[in-house]
Amino acid sequence: MLLPYHQTYLLETGCDEAGRGCLAGPVYAAAVILPPDFYHPLLNDSKKLTEAQRYFLRPIIEKEAIDHAVGFATHEEVDKINILNASFLSMHRAISKLKHPPELLLIDGNRFKKYPGTEHKCIIGGDGIYASIAAASVLAKTYRDDYMLELHNKYPQYNWNANKGYGTLSHRNAVSEYGLSPFHRKTFRILPSQLTIEFNNASL
Numbered sequence: 001m002l003l004p005y006h007q008t009y010l011l012e013t014g015c016d017e018a019g020r021g022c023l024a025g026p027v028y029a030a031a032v033i034l035p036p037d038f039y040h041p042l043l044n045d046s047k048k049l050t051e052a053q054r055y056f057l058r059p060i061i062e063k064e065a066i067d068h069a070v071g072f073a074t075h076e077e078v079d080k081i082n083i084l085n086a087s088f089l090s091m092h093r094a095i096s097k098l099k100h101p102p103e104l105l106l107i108d109g110n111r112f113k114k115y116p117g118t119e120h121k122c123i124i125g126g127d128g129i130y131a132s133i134a135a136a137s138v139l140a141k142t143y144r145d146d147y148m149l150e151l152h153n154k155y156p157q158y159n160w161n162a163n164k165g166y167g168t169l170s171h172r173n174a175v176s177e178y179g180l181s182p183f184h185r186k187t188f189r190i191l192p193s194q195l196t197i198e199f200n201n202a203s204l
Contacts, residue, residue: 002043002131004036006106006121013067013102014132015095017087018046018140022165023175024158024184025148026072027083029090030139031098031105033066034132045127046137051145058142061135068135069097070143079187088113108133155181 005012017029040060042053049057062068071093073086081089095102095115105112105120108127112120123129127137145164152160157178163171167190175190184190 002134003129004034004038004131006130007104008036010103010119011100012104012106012132013095013098014106014108014126014130014134014136015091016046016108016127016133016137016140017090018137018144019165020083020087021167022185023167023171023188023190024075024160024165024181025151026074026144027078027086027090028070028072028140028144028147029087029094030068030070030136030143031091031094031102032061032068032132032135032139033098033100033102034061034135035064035066038064038131043131043134043138045125045134046141048128049138054138054142057135057138061138065135067098067100068139069094070139071095071097072144072147075183075185078185082187083185084111085113091115106130106133108137151183155183 013031013033015029015031017027019025019027042057046054071090073090078086092115102118105115105118106126107120107122110122110124112122126133148160148164158174159170172190
C-alpha cells in the first residue's frame with residue numbers, strides 16, 4: 001500500500017517524469033498535491049499499471065488533488081542541455097504552474113536540481129512508495145502518451161502509437177528505413193547496431 005505522505009507539517013508535492021529513455025519527443029513531468037486522506041486501490045507506479053488503468057486514474061487524480069500541474073521539455077531542449085537537465089527543467093515547469101506553492105517536494109529518483117525556495121527529498125523508487133509521486137507518474141505518462149499519439153498521426157511510419165517513442169526494435173528499424181523525424185533526439189544513438197542509448201558529451 002502506498003504511503004499517503006512523508007510528513008504532515010509542510011505542504012507536500014510529489015514529482016515524477018516520463019519519457020526520459022525515449023528516442024523521440026519531449027520529456028514530461030507532473031507535480032501533484034494530494035489530500036492526506038486520498039486513497040485509490042489502483043494507484044501505483046505508472047509502469048506497473050496498464051494503459052487503461054492509467055487513463056482511468058487520471059481524471060480521479062485531477063479531481064481529488066489539492067493541486068496538480070504538468071510541464072515538459074522539448075526534444076530540442078533534451079539535445080541542448082542533456083536528458084537529465086531536461087528532466088529537471090520539465091519538473092520545474094510543472095512545479096511553477098501550481099497554484100499552491102509547495103513547501104516540500106518529493107522527487108522520484110536520486111538527483112534533482114533545487115527548485116528556488118523549496119526543500120526537496122529524492123526517493124529512489126518513490127513512485128512505488130508515496131501516493132503523490134505515483135499520481136504524478138500517472139499524469140506525466142498519460143499526457144506524454146497523448147502527445148506522442150498526436151505525433152503518430154503525422155509520422156505513422158515510426159509506430160509511436162504503440163512504442164510512444166521508446167527504442168523498440170520496430171522503432172529503430174523504422175529509423176533505418178525512413179531516417180530521423182524532426183522530433184527525434186539527435187544526441188541519442190538510435191540505430192539497431194547501437195544497442196544502448198548514449199548521451200552527448202555535456203556534463204551531467
